[in-house]
Amino acid sequence: MGHLPPDTPRHRPDRAIDPAEALHRLFGYSAFRGQQEDVVSHVIAGGDAVVLMPTGGGKSLCYQLPALCRPGIGIVVSPLIALMRDQVAALRQLGVAAAALNSSLTGPERAKVRADLRAGRLKLLYAAPERLLMPDFLEMLDGAEIALFAIDEAHCVSQWGHDFRPEYLELAQLGARFPGVPRIALTATADPQTRQDIAHRLALDDARLFLSSFDRPNIRYAVLRKEAPLRQLLTFLRAHEGESGIVYCLSRNTVEQTAAALNAHGIKALPYHAKLAPETRAANQDAFLTTEEGLVLVATVAFGMGIDKPDVRFVAHLDLPASLEAFYQETGRAGRDGLPAETLLLYGMQDLVLRRGMIEQSGAPVEIKQLERAKLDALLGVCETVTCRRQAILAHFGETLAQPCGNCDNCLTPAETWDGTIAAQKALSAVWRTRQRFGVGHLTDLLLGVKTEKIERFEHDQLPTFGVGTELDRKGWASVFRQLIVRGALEVDHENYGALCLTPAGEAILRGKESVRLRRETASGSARTLLKKKAERLEVAAADQALFEALRAERARLAKAQNVPAYVIFHDATLAAIAAARPASTAELARIPGIGASKIERYGAAILGIIAG
Structure with a gap:
């Protein structure tokens, strides 16, 4: 991952680039979504920004496009190696010179990245905060032309957030060390207090705030009383046969036991937690993200932040999360492609007592304990509400949903x-x-x-x-x-x-x-009915199904040959659109959303050949 393959096209602009042109030519989209265009224009003009946009809402584009349109290299701070790898792979598919610098690289690979950086051969470079802040790395950046700094998962800087990481605090020095270089902080989950803390701790108090709706209407929320959790989980998973999803558990022992039980019942599952051997943990994560479809990953919260897999169809919690923010972040890993996805939270008295006990017995300061209690209470309120759960969730983030959503368990099966x-x-x-x-x-x-x-x-x-x-x-x-x-x-x-x-x-x-x-x-019969409910996924007409499957098979072959996840080549929605439109030329193929010039150059002939039969 550390260096560019010889055949990777280089995107090094020698003239001013129009962002709308780059959006269409590189990413294959004819229009921006939501506030993307405003964010992109603001950052290209040199402005700082704090961006709050839901998972799957297109946050990455908000810094990738400005980095491509401004002179110099975009430096992206990211906390996870898996996220860096997927982002870099996706950008290279678009013909963008991108790389990452992290602990997974060999010595020669790291040296190659540094050489590419010094020579100006890169447009985007991903790095973890602790590596970015190393004196030798900062000195190397002193001699480079920098387009922008993007701080992803910016909630990690806030002690009031759900995933505080002390190394993020040091990122405030970037503004003083690199004056005039725009900085953009991005997150999907932050209540009003956390938003203020992000801006203050990153010295972005004067940055423009872009606040999008937190709503993810394609996700269905369901909360049920925990009775026989394995049986309830099996009922839920059998409605999702052949689909990828995540099951979250509080303890490592529960992760191991649940993964083993699912396999014993014929459901392919792998465990993931911090105490697994590093090579096993990495292999299981790679299997879920890259190599195996229809896999269930049973994990502690050690897995997930920044995961870019778009076709996660479900997220289940066998134990109560620590806060509503954590719950929303974890369920937000489902349905990033915009297609329907389901979530399930099982919770009972013991969860409530355990979580409150963890807060009281922690060594945190009094004010932090008080905040954690309030955040847990907000989640418990959502669990116990008899009204629309989505309205309750969004209200916590300061947003009002005028009408009940029609896509949560309380709307689908109204509570008595x-x-x-x-x-x-x-x-x-x-x-x-x-x-x-x-x-x-x-x-x-x-x-x-x-x-x-x-x-x-x-x-x-x-x-x-x-x-x-x-x-x-x-x-x-x-x-x-x-x-x-x-x-x-x-x-x-x-x-x-x-x-x-x-x-x-x-x-x-x-x-x-x-x-x-x-x-x-809820009566047991009603609960089982709810667990078995699954929304319609991708609409592919019967007449187009054979072509759609042929396109998926070709995508799988290409992904395996390049050792990249299938979704970085094409999303299912793109393949479905191709199957429906049946383009007969590259010009017609270019009209399909999600197919830019680089992908037409790489895969156009193969796609047109499959369509022609």
């Missing part, structure tokens, strides 16, 4: 609610009468009138609340307690073995000053 005031008072009374010293299991035994050894030892069978809750079963009371915790009526005392304690809000309910409506848990 019930007057839970009396049940809530019974639960809260059980907490109060046991002196706020016991957890959910014991309190449920008390309400159901179960004479366990513990109940009898503490003489709780003598309390007025003993046996007053037989109208609900264990699952029903677990739901009541969970919802009371989420709404702030109860708190978990993590220093006292998970005992539940009343809050002022809980006391108000107990005294009859507030009524409570609770979410009725």
